Amino acid sequence: MRYSKKDRQSGxxxxxxxxxxxxxxxxxxxFQVSVQTIRLDRMELSIPELRERIKHVATDRLTxxxxxxxxxxxxxxxxxxxxxxxxxMLEIGQEHVFHTRNIARGHHLFxxxxxxxxxxxxxxxxxxxxxxxxxVKQVKKGDRVVAKAxxxxxxxxxxxxIHVISKVHQEKVxxxxxxxxxxxxxxxxxxx
Numbered sequence: 001m002r003y004s005k006k007d008r009q010s011g012x013x014x015x016x017x018x019x020x021x022x023x024x025x026x027x028x029x030x031f032q033v034s035v036q037t038i039r040l041d042r043m044e045l046s047i048p049e050l051r052e053r054i055k056h057v058a059t060d061r062l063t064x065x066x067x068x069x070x071x072x073x074x075x076x077x078x079x080x081x082x083x084x085x086x087x088x089m090l091e092i093g094q095e096h097v098f099h100t101r102n103i104a105r106g107h108h109l110f111x112x113x114x115x116x117x118x119x120x121x122x123x124x125x126x127x128x129x130x131x132x133x134x135x136v137k138q139v140k141k142g143d144r145v146v147a148k149a150x151x152x153x154x155x156x157x158x159x160x161x162i163h164v165i166s167k168v169h170q171e172k173v174x175x176x177x178x179x180x181x182x183x184x185x186x187x188x189x190x191x192x
Contacts, residue, residue, distance in 0.1 A: 012027060074111040080119065084151055085150045090112045090145045103141075104139035110131075127182070139174075162180060163177050
């Protein structure tokens with residue numbers, strides 16, 4: 001089915017409102033046009049490219065995180081429901097890989113999952129008490145790792161268990177269970 005330009009641009013706006021992380025290639029396939037047509041439509045509608053949309057969403061999400069600053073998060077948080085679930089994305093670049101093989105160093109995958117578990121908790125202080133991790137498959141330079149975290153258990157007001165699964169192209173590459181200690185810091189009393 002061919003869309004008129006007006007209908008295509010209206011549909012494009014709606015799709016990007018529903019899912020800001022959809023690629024130009026996916027949009028082109030959906031509307032049966034070239035990627036260049038989608039890029040022109042985005043320009044006319046003043047819709048930024050995928051990387052800028054991700055940065056915008058990540059910045060919005062981080063304003064609600066109390067346990068970490070933006071510099072402490074490994075990857076970009078793209079979805080966050082404090083105390084429940086979160087998603088982050090990490091583009092594997094040259095700085096993340098062993099230089100001789102272009103395979104990601106495991107501590108980057110762990111750090112992405114661990115920082116996501118910390119960010120998920122709605123407390124001033126959140127620390128990893130215990131982590132059980134499993135590297136399932138190697139990750140290579142250029143891969144986009146999407147980590148999804150879910151609170152699976154709250155033992156009491158200070159301990160939670162968070163399950164994280166990281167995937168590349170919908171294929172699991174890392175899995176971890178993090179037992180977290182967290183506590184809100186008492187507000188400082190103002191001296192009169």
